Amino acid sequence: MIRTRGLTRHFTVKKETVEAVRGLDLHVEAGELVALLGPNGAGKSTTLRMLTTLLPPTSGTAEVAGLDVTADPRGVRARIGYIGQGNGAAHSQRGRDELVSQGRAYGLSRTAARARAAELIASLDLEGVADRLVSSLSGGQRRRLDIAMGLIHAPDLLFLDEPSTGLDPQNRANLQEHIAALRAEHGTTIVLTTHYLDEADQLAERVIVIDHGQVIADDTPERLKADHAGDRITLTLGHERDARRVVAERLGVVAGGRVERAGAQVVIETDGGARLAPKLLRGLDEAGIEVAAVEVARPTLDDVFLNLTGRSLREESATTGEAA
Numbered sequence: 001m002i003r004t005r006g007l008t009r010h011f012t013v014k015k016e017t018v019e020a021v022r023g024l025d026l027h028v029e030a031g032e033l034v035a036l037l038g039p040n041g042a043g044k045s046t047t048l049r050m051l052t053t054l055l056p057p058t059s060g061t062a063e064v065a066g067l068d069v070t071a072d073p074r075g076v077r078a079r080i081g082y083i084g085q086g087n088g089a090a091h092s093q094r095g096r097d098e099l100v101s102q103g104r105a106y107g108l109s110r111t112a113a114r115a116r117a118a119e120l121i122a123s124l125d126l127e128g129v130a131d132r133l134v135s136s137l138s139g140g141q142r143r144r145l146d147i148a149m150g151l152i153h154a155p156d157l158l159f160l161d162e163p164s165t166g167l168d169p170q171n172r173a174n175l176q177e178h179i180a181a182l183r184a185e186h187g188t189t190i191v192l193t194t195h196y197l198d199e200a201d202q203l204a205e206r207v208i209v210i211d212h213g214q215v216i217a218d219d220t221p222e223r224l225k226a227d228h229a230g231d232r233i234t235l236t237l238g239h240e241r242d243a244r245r246v247v248a249e250r251l252g253v254v255a256g257g258r259v260e261r262a263g264a265q266v267v268i269e270t271d272g273g274a275r276l277a278p279k280l281l282r283g284l285d286e287a288g289i290e291v292a293a294v295e296v297a298r299p300t301l302d303d304v305f306l307n308l309t310g311r312s313l314r315e316e317s318a319t320t321g322e323a324a
């Protein structure tokens with residue numbers, strides 16, 4: 001469905017070159033639900049804008065829905081849906097009318113456009129609000145209407161640029177359910193960008209991690225976590241000196257496990273944390289070390305990003321005022 005080779009985009013800002021996307025080789029099969037995950041400025045939107053023909057590549061090629069984005073941009077646009085960041089239906093119109101107009105713009109007859117609009121209104125749970133002015137809809141309802149707009153011509157491939165940014169957790173969860181349901185019902189190939197780690201983890205079957213305009217990892221969330229991050233055992237000990245001793249003598253810590261200490265807390269990153277934790281506790285007990293609390297956590301995609309780049313995606317998002 002998508003194949004890019006060496007896809008590259010530079011911008012020139014005040015005589016300086018910004019290498020927004022640097023030689024991406026992407027391959028997305030029909031029916032996949034893929035998330036492009038990366039910090040602000042990683043190049044996700046620029047990639048999407050090239051794949052949707054909104055921006056010409058500086059170099060490299062991209063084939064989308066069987067057509068070359070540079071040679072046949074109109075053909076590509078007819079076969080895809082694209083929902084950008086913050087674009088959307090006109091606020092002074094009613095949602096249903098906007099959908100019908102959009103359908104007409106794609107060449108559907110009035111009857112077909114109405115039927116398709118009704119179908120999307122039902123499947124995106126907009127029945128109660130589709131006949132209201134768009135300006136009166138909530139953020140989550142508006143985002144669902146945007147998605148309906150992008151799907152009016154029944155494209156095989158849908159691009160969503162940060163679909164849930166700005167929504168509260170409940171609306172985000174609701175939108176994610178709708179995206180998953182669309183895929184299940186229609187088999188639409190979906191490519192979305194996000195910097196919400198849990199969204200990529202729960203929704204996508206495949207996560208392509210992008211940093212500084214390049215792919216740094218590409219796999220299922222489970223395999224990314226298994227390959228690039230371990231479980232995390234957090235021990236809170238009674239005294240800081242005990243924590244120092246655990247680290248210095250690597251008490252109960254298996255070979256290869258990474259150990260860090262902060263005050264009386266020791267964090268051990270290791271494979272098979274649930275299996276190791278009881279052994280570890282027995283070892284500490286035998287050494288006469290008191291344990292106040294223990295927690296075993298499975299790795300997150302943030303741990304994957306941290307291990308790959310040395311930076312936390314969560315912190316980077318926080319510094320730019322975004323929640324991740």
Ligand SMILES: Nc1ncnc2c1ncn2[C@@H]1O[C@H](COP(=O)(O)OP(=O)(O)OP(=O)(O)O)[C@@H](O)[C@H]1O
Pocket residue numbers: 011012013018019020021038039040041042043044045046047195
């Ligand atoms: N029109 C433009 N002119 C100049 N620089 C640009 C332009 N568009 C993007 N950039 C730069 O290209 C880099 C990649 O930006 P892009 O918007 O693709 O990142 P992103 O991963 O989508 O980030 P975000 O999560 O913040 O949307 C950034 O350094 C950005 O400032």
